[in-house]
Amino acid sequence: MSVTYRKDLSRAVEDYLKAIYELQRGRQQVSTSALAERLGFASASVTGMLKKLHAQSPSLVKYQRHRGVTLTQTGEKIALEIIRHHRLIELYLIEALGYSWDEVHEEADRLEHFISESFEDRIATFLGEPEVDPHGDPIPTKEGYIAVSASTRLSALQVGESGRITKVLDEDPELLRYLTKLGLCPQAVVTVTQRDPFGGPIHIQTDAGATQMLGDRVTDSVYVELVQ
Amino acid sequence: MSVTYRKDLSRAVEDYLKAIYELQRGRQQVSTSALAERLGFASASVTGMLKKLHAQSPSLVKYQRHRGVTLTQTGEKIALEIIRHHRLIELYLIEALGYSWDEVHEEADRLEHFISESFEDRIATFLGEPEVDPHGDPIPTKEGYIAVSASTRLSALQVGESGRITKVLDEDPELLRYLTKLGLCPQAVVTVTQRDPFGGPIHIQTDAGATQMLGDRVTDSVYVELVQ
């Protein structure tokens, strides 16, 4: 039985770890300013926190002045725990309490820091150990494993190609309501009917048969996997 | 439509309001030391917080040096909101997620500060707008009304009298597990079969027929309403 000792972390620290994880995609270092922007803090505040984390919790974070920050294995594991909480809570609010797609983010962003492991386990069981959240994002396992998806942006599809929506990387309630109205939720299939080869808006047809013109904001946040 | 503006309060302040409310029963002022003991803080810390509250949030609390503290109408309303959250969450954890009686207190003590009004409404609806929590305590309404119960302590019953358990004023998981084992949960009926007129342990018979001797710790925290 492996007991992983985990210091009790403040909400602030958990938020930093999560933000670093989310910005790290691809990049090997996360810059102070990127982190500041995502968290809505002044850069100087972020520098201060990173210095403190590096000094007091070297097991979570590797920080080099002027170079940026990276998560350690342990730091990443904790970030994934928080993300697991977030995604399970979102799904739970929808499935068990009748929340809609666009209402869950804010609630989950708070609660993710305060639920116990027991609560986490119980909602996961209730939901049947789900593997993806309502936005189509994979839910990390308790062991910190997260599935990588093979999907691409809707904006990358060529005319005539069809894709099944896998996830939507935007939490803005207004955008989500708009997508809901168009039927553009995970699992829906869309076909590109028209597009400019140099970017810009594209025309798509939904599986319900409706056609729609979509701008960059949408086509860059909606991810699909190719079908046919 | 009455919109009651409510400043966002810190968890610490909410905990103070709740503790003052709970200690205020009967008494008209709550002393610094009583509050300190209940919250687990040094008295000096409590004095500091009360001074600050009185100065910055005079709408919540009335504090007089050396005399103690009282809640205002508004302060009491907010305390009751938190208590409503606490009791709804406890009940929800039991009804919807299969928690047992003794597990819910700690979880509710954290979550009560972080759920949204929307979450509160939805679990209340799910539970059918319940009026009492799993310990038998009344759940305040959204408007801040709380039922007063006519029950007395089990320790006040005379030989031959029977009572239906209404609530248990103790959150210690171990005590609660013990009571569960004996069948002494809200709604159960007990009859006093033997007692010393000067206090001390009393003997009771449960509705299941079992007899049991109970000490002060139990008979002072279990409340009953007389039956027959």
Add this chain to the structure above:
DNA sequence: TAAATGAATTAGTCGCGCCTAAAACGTGGA
């Protein structure tokens, strides 16, 4: 290679909410 520019860090501050130690208060008993 040196100057310009933008990113990052340092320095100093603030409010919060807790602490300990020491002083002040206020009340009951001699």
Add this chain to the structure above:
DNA sequence: TCCACGTTTTAGGCGCGACTAATTCATTTA
């Protein structure tokens, strides 16, 4: 009435996590 004792407050301090303003650094460009 006054003193002793327990309660409460004051004084001073600390860690956290944000802020602004000023400075330094690293990189790009002339």
